[in-house]
Amino acid sequence: MSLRHVGATAFGAGLLACTVLLVTVGPVAASTDAFCAGPRRLAEFALRGVQAWPPTLLYTDGCNDITLRPSVLWTGVVSVLGLVLAGVGQATGN
Structure with a gap:
């Protein structure tokens, strides 16, 4: 092959x-559920952390932290x- x-x-x-x-x-594996007043702007989204093992990606939307599976x-x-x-x-x- x-x-x-x-x-x-x-x-x-x-x-x-x-x-x-x-x-x-x-x-999404985990997320905080805080209320965000007003619309979200693209500038508020940010990468918060990358872990090699197990591969984990953490980002934020300005109010909440989100972890990907x-x-x-x-x-x-x-x-x-x-x-x-x-x-x-x-x-x-x-």
Whole structure:
């Protein structure tokens, strides 16, 4: 099996798993639920932290802190790596 096929399979499997997880359990693992008066501006959204193990992403919308699910992040990483592998396989002509 060529590198291009392995990458395409990993991309498809990661994308499918990510979509199923987003629909069934949602992207948010934890969130604070403080009331925010007035509309939110884009400038108020900020990345608060990134943890390597387990892969966790924490961001804020100005009032609340939101943590994304590690399972959703893992499947997204698998999709990106599959896309890179497929591109390398296509470029090398395997």
